[in-house]
Amino acid sequence: MSPKYTDLVAGLPASVPFVGPENLERAQGARFKARLGANENGFGPSKSTIAAMSQVAAETWMYGDPENHDIKEALAKHHGVRAENIVVGEGIDGLLGYLCRMCVEPGTDIVTSDGAYPTFNFHVAGYGGTLAKVPYRDDAEDPDALMAAADRLRPRLIYFANPDNPMGSEHGPAVVAEMIARVPDGSLLILDEAYCEFSALGTVPIDVGNERVIRFRTFSKAYGMAGARVGYGIGASGLIGSFDKIRNHFAMSRVSVAGAMAALADGQNLNSVLERTARARTRLAEIAGEHGLRALPSATNFVTIDCGRDGDYARRVLAGLVGAGIFVRMPGVAPMDRCIRVSVGPDAEIDRFATEFGPALAKA
Amino acid sequence: MSPKYTDLVAGLPASVPFVGPENLERAQGARFKARLGANENGFGPSKSTIAAMSQVAAETWMYGDPENHDIKEALAKHHGVRAENIVVGEGIDGLLGYLCRMCVEPGTDIVTSDGAYPTFNFHVAGYGGTLAKVPYRDDAEDPDALMAAADRLRPRLIYFANPDNPMGSEHGPAVVAEMIARVPDGSLLILDEAYCEFSALGTVPIDVGNERVIRFRTFSKAYGMAGARVGYGIGASGLIGSFDKIRNHFAMSRVSVAGAMAALADGQNLNSVLERTARARTRLAEIAGEHGLRALPSATNFVTIDCGRDGDYARRVLAGLVGAGIFVRMPGVAPMDRCIRVSVGPDAEIDRFATEFGPALAKA
Numbered sequence: 001m002s003p004k005y006t007d008l009v010a011g012l013p014a015s016v017p018f019v020g021p022e023n024l025e026r027a028q029g030a031r032f033k034a035r036l037g038a039n040e041n042g043f044g045p046s047k048s049t050i051a052a053m054s055q056v057a058a059e060t061w062m063y064g065d066p067e068n069h070d071i072k073e074a075l076a077k078h079h080g081v082r083a084e085n086i087v088v089g090e091g092i093d094g095l096l097g098y099l100c101r102m103c104v105e106p107g108t109d110i111v112t113s114d115g116a117y118p119t120f121n122f123h124v125a126g127y128g129g130t131l132a133k134v135p136y137r138d139d140a141e142d143p144d145a146l147m148a149a150a151d152r153l154r155p156r157l158i159y160f161a162n163p164d165n166p167m168g169s170e171h172g173p174a175v176v177a178e179m180i181a182r183v184p185d186g187s188l189l190i191l192d193e194a195y196c197e198f199s200a201l202g203t204v205p206i207d208v209g210n211e212r213v214i215r216f217r218t219f220s221k222a223y224g225m226a227g228a229r230v231g232y233g234i235g236a237s238g239l240i241g242s243f244d245k246i247r248n249h250f251a252m253s254r255v256s257v258a259g260a261m262a263a264l265a266d267g268q269n270l271n272s273v274l275e276r277t278a279r280a281r282t283r284l285a286e287i288a289g290e291h292g293l294r295a296l297p298s299a300t301n302f303v304t305i306d307c308g309r310d311g312d313y314a315r316r317v318l319a320g321l322v323g324a325g326i327f328v329r330m331p332g333v334a335p336m337d338r339c340i341r342v343s344v345g346p347d348a349e350i351d352r353f354a355t356e357f358g359p360a361l362a363k364a
Numbered sequence: 365m366s367p368k369y370t371d372l373v374a375g376l377p378a379s380v381p382f383v384g385p386e387n388l389e390r391a392q393g394a395r396f397k398a399r400l401g402a403n404e405n406g407f408g409p410s411k412s413t414i415a416a417m418s419q420v421a422a423e424t425w426m427y428g429d430p431e432n433h434d435i436k437e438a439l440a441k442h443h444g445v446r447a448e449n450i451v452v453g454e455g456i457d458g459l460l461g462y463l464c465r466m467c468v469e470p471g472t473d474i475v476t477s478d479g480a481y482p483t484f485n486f487h488v489a490g491y492g493g494t495l496a497k498v499p500y501r502d503d504a505e506d507p508d509a510l511m512a513a514a515d516r517l518r519p520r521l522i523y524f525a526n527p528d529n530p531m532g533s534e535h536g537p538a539v540v541a542e543m544i545a546r547v548p549d550g551s552l553l554i555l556d557e558a559y560c561e562f563s564a565l566g567t568v569p570i571d572v573g574n575e576r577v578i579r580f581r582t583f584s585k586a587y588g589m590a591g592a593r594v595g596y597g598i599g600a601s602g603l604i605g606s607f608d609k610i611r612n613h614f615a616m617s618r619v620s621v622a623g624a625m626a627a628l629a630d631g632q633n634l635n636s637v638l639e640r641t642a643r644a645r646t647r648l649a650e651i652a653g654e655h656g657l658r659a660l661p662s663a664t665n666f667v668t669i670d671c672g673r674d675g676d677y678a679r680r681v682l683a684g685l686v687g688a689g690i691f692v693r694m695p696g697v698a699p700m701d702r703c704i705r706v707s708v709g710p711d712a713e714i715d716r717f718a719t720e721f722g723p724a725l726a727k728a
Contacts, residue, residue, distance in 0.1 A: 003552035003575065003603060004520050006469045012609040022429040035426065044425045053424065053619060057417035060623065061408045061588040062399065065386040090454060090615045097612055101465075105370045119614075126610050156368050188367035211367065224425040227618030239367060245376040246490050248461055250483075251454045253617040254591030255417060259424065 008106065008128050017119040021327045033325035034345070034352040039165065039195075039302045041224035042345030043276050045259065046269035049225065052262035056255045064257055066249035071257050074264055075232055084237040085208040090251050092194055092216045092231040097123045098247050099214070099233075103156040103188065104129035111149045112159040113141045115166070115333035117192065120159050129157075136336060139296055139304075140169035147182040154184050161192040163199050166331040166341050168298035172201040180204065183212040188239075191215045194231075195300040197222035197270065198277060211236040221301055222273055223263040228256035277301050280344035287354045291361055302343040304331070311337035313364055320360030326353050372470065372492050381483040385691045397689035398709070398716040403529065403559075403666045405588035406709030407640050409623065410633035413589065416626035420619045428621055430613035435621050438628055439596055448601040449572040454615050456558055456580045456595040461487045462611050463578070463597075467520040467552065468493040475513045476523040477505045479530070479697035481556065484523050493521075500700060503660055503668075504533035511546040518548050525556040527563050530695040530705050532662035536565040544568065547576040552603070555579045558595075559664040561586035561634065562641060575600040585665055586637055587627040592620035641665050644708035651718045655725055666707040668695070675701035677728055684724030690717050 021038065025031050035042065045053075072083040079086075089095040096119060104110060106128035112120060114133035124131050132153055134145040141164050150158050160179065163170035176191070183189045193215050196203050206215065214235035220226035230252070233240065263269070284303040285295035296304040307314040311334050318330050318340050330340045342353060385402065389395050399406065409417075436447040443450075453459040460483060468474060470492035476484060478497035488495050496517055498509040505528050514522050524543065527534035540555070547553045557579055560567050570579065578599040584590035594616070597604065627633070648667040649659035660668040671678040675698050682694050682704050694704045706717060 003467060004550045005466050005606065006472075008469075009466045009606065009609060014605065014608055016430065016608060016613055018430065018613070020427065020430045022433060023431060026433065038427055040427060041425050044422060049424075050421045053421035054418035057414045057421070057619075057623070058408060060413075060417065060591040060620075061405050063384065063402055063404060063584075063590045064593075066380065066382065066384045067387055069386060069390065090612060093614050094612050102369050102373045103367060105372075108370075186368045220427075226427045227424040229428075229615060229617050241378065242369065242373065244378055244380060245373060248454055248458050249380055249382070250457050251593060251615075253593050253620050255421075255619055256424075256617050259421070 012126060015122065017122040024322060024327065030325065032327040034349040035327050036343040036345050036349055036353055037327035037329040038226070039221065039300070039343045040226045041221060041273060041301060042343070042349055043224060043273050045224040046263055046266045048262040048266045048269070049223070049259040053255045053259040056258040060254055062254060063250055064252045064254040068252060068257065071261050074261055078264060079206055079234060081206060081208050081234060082237070085234055085240055087233045087240045087243045088252060089231055089233070089247065091220060091229045092192060092218050093119050094229070094251070095216055095231055095233050096120050096190070098243055099157070099190065100124055100127045100129070101246055102242055109153040109155040110157045110159070111146060111153060111155040113146065115331055115336050116141065116159060117161060117165060118332070136167065139167045139336060140164060140171070143171060143175050143179045147179055150182070150184055150187055155187055157188050157190055158183065159190045159192065161194070163195040163299035165195065165300065166304060166329070167336060168296055168300045168302055168304045170199055170201055170299035173204040176204040180210065180213050187212065189213045194218045194221055198274065198301055199299045201299070206234055208234065208236055211239060214239060219260045219263055222270060223260070224273065225256070225259060225263060228253065228259055230256050230260040277344050280350055283350055284342055284344065287357060291358060296339070302341050304339045304341050306339050309338060314338050314340055316364035317360050320363045321353070321356055324356040324360060326356050328353070376490060379486065381486040388686060388691065394689065396691040398713040399691050400707040400709050400713055400717055401691035401693040402590070403585065403664065403707045404590045405585055405637065405665060406707070406713055407588060407637050409588040410627055410630045412626040412630045412633070413587070413623045417619045417623040420622040424618055426618060427614055428616045428618040432616060432621065435625050438625055442628060443570055443598060445570060445572050445598060446601070449598055449604055451597045451604045451607045452616060453595055453597070453611065455584060455593045456556060456582050457483050458593070458615070459580055459595050459597050460484050462607055463521070463554065464488055464491050464493070465610055466606055473517040473519040474521045474523070475510060475517060475519040477510065479695055479700050480505065480523060481525060481529060482696070500531065503531045503700060504528060504535070507535060507539055507543045511543055514546070514548055514551055519551055521552055521554055522547065523554045523556065525558070527559040527663035529559065529664065530668060530693070531700060532660055532664045532666055532668045534563055534565055534663035537568040540568040544574065544577050551576065553577045558582045558585055561638065562665050563663045565663070570598055572598065572600055575603060578603060583624045583627055586634060587624070588637065589620070589623060589627060592617065592623055594620050594624040641708050644714055647714055648706055648708065651721060655722060660703070666705050668703045668705050670703050673702060678702050678704055680728035681724050684727045685717070685720055688720040688724060690720050692717070
């Protein structure tokens with residue numbers, strides 16, 4: 001009977017939010033020919049980021065600054081807020097975990113969308129919260145349904161990703177502003193903006209005076225640094241300061257932080273990534289069209305392709321692609337699971353997807 | 365009244381386990397001349413580690429493998445266990461946090477030593493546990509007192525660092541084996557072996573069949589990678605598998621993991637670090653002797669120098685050193701706080717300490 005766990009942890013299933021592509025590669029005994037499944041940025045980090053990381057590698061004998069002072073100052077300047085409004089963590093995943101720890105306990109009501117980010121659900125379940133999931137509407141998160149559920153349940157947390165993953169849809173600033181205005185007393189709106197750099201409609205202005213919203217951003221997507229694990233939150237200083245009560249103060253890789261600071265300073269590379277992403281999205285939509293299929297509009301670095309039938313069919317298409325060495329993923333919940341989700345990437349990777357897509361459709 | 369925290373988190377103080385040297389540098393407006401306070405390895409990571417990190421920097425657009433398969437296989441082979449007996453995390457700090465989350469809740473009794481690793485205490489408090497602290501004995505953790513407290517309290521966790529920080533002392537394998545044999549039903553002994561590579565007496569053999577002990581190791585000390593945040597736990601597969609229920613699966617930096625694997629494979633560099641560490645310890649003991657002071661025997665990469673008077677005196681010595689640009693730390697609890705703790709490092713850093721130590725003593 002050793003060790004003795006908390007009842008909460010003892011009762012948790014051995015679930016994981018995601019199976020990694022490396023797991024699939026080991027099962028298949030072969031590397032993927034195209035890695036287009038995790039919304040990574042195949043255009044890679046900027047040259048300045050790679051240079052900064054390489055340069056700092058020799059300094060990795062030193063712990064990073066537990067206060068993350070310099071990167072917080074840089075981010076604060078970038079966003080026109082103060083350092084006390086920024087918390088830096090081990091990706092948005094890590095920050096979502098900390099926030100759930102701060103707010104979620106057995107019996108706590110939490111609101112999200114059915115089919116939205118699984119890692120948030122993993123953390124909520126991990127702290128014993130009760131998830132209420134509202135359906136998507138027209139392949140997008142449904143602000144009205146989310147806020148109606150919030151009115152009804154008075155949840156401590158409301159999760160809303162904008163632009164959305166896995167559908168690639170987005171809502172404009174006016175809609176988001178209206179959501180923020182409707183956050184009930186005692187609730188906190190999590191605005192997951194991991195993909196916001198790719199947005200066409202833009203983001204609602206940051207207001208760190210509002211304690212009812214926290215925004216999460218990341219270097220994993222537009223900045224091409226998913227493997228570095230650098231995310232951050234922007235919010236009211238009281239809320240942001242509370243992370244210090246519980247976070248792993250020495251969690252950040254010194255090399256990763258140096259790379260992120262270089263990335264933030266390199267607006268030219270960011271613009272180039274955005275241009276190349278837009279071109280790749282167009283190309284993926286064309287490939288879908290060549291097979292008589294529709295690509296959903298995307299405000300992200302991936303394209304969700306409607307395979308035109310049901311979930312079982314799309315799962316067969318996905319299996320065909322994965323079996324042919326093309327790593328892609330798909331939404332997990334109906335009716336969105338009629339789609340597959342293809343990340344953008346360099347031409348050569350998209351070419352390999354294009355080559356295998358037809359046969360996978362034919363086989364399905 | 366937004367947001368609404370759990371009662372536990374709302375009641376936590378805004379404490380941090382450690383103030384980083386960068387904070388002190390900002391306060392003083394100057395960089396430290398010698399960085400000898402955090403038991404970092406100033407000899408640096410191996411050339412092979414630096415090369416691996418630099419090489420993988422360009423691949424940082426990919427998430428790391430959430431299962432940490434390759435490094436777990438390498439560590440398992442290194443230790444003669446199976447991958448299912450290894451959990452990799454964001455430093456021992458991160459793993460201690462996860463373990464506390466698994467076992468600690470309000471009212472849970474936990475046993476440690478008074479003056480032992482503050483980050484463990486931070487995590488225990490963060491989950492609402494009740495810490496029982498037994499005193500050190502003869503400047504070392506007291507196995508008998510720890511296990512007597514364990515017999516009395518039946519704590520879920522017993523923390524024991526061997527070799528010890530901040531005193532640098534160690535107990536031999538026979539003593540540790542006896543402790544393990546005494547772990548009560550329902551308790552788990554945390555054997556923090558962060559410094560074990562520097563040990564003179566060696567470690568007790570690993571027995572992953574024993575569910576009453578978990579061992580933590582790190583790449584932060586002997587491998588010179590504190591800034592990379594790679595630690596790991598070794599234990600029974602059931603216990604190790606339970607981390608998967610709650611950990612941040614995508615927490616590890618891809619570059620850090622690549623560096624750690626290169627470090628593990630580079631036994632020659634490790635031996636060189638151990639030799640240079642032994643020489644630097646001897647040198648630090650000589651410097652202490654030149655001032656009529658005693659350096660405690662060290663089984664670590666730091667030397668604890670008994671300043672010969674009380675805590676107030678040692679704090680003045682410490683302040684003198686820090687004010688002169690020498691970053692060192694000291695134990696926080698009497699009677700160990702009559703000492704200062706100086707990490708080993710390259711000759712030039714030790715020279716700077718030697719230069720400033722006399723004046724700091726004179727001023728105190």
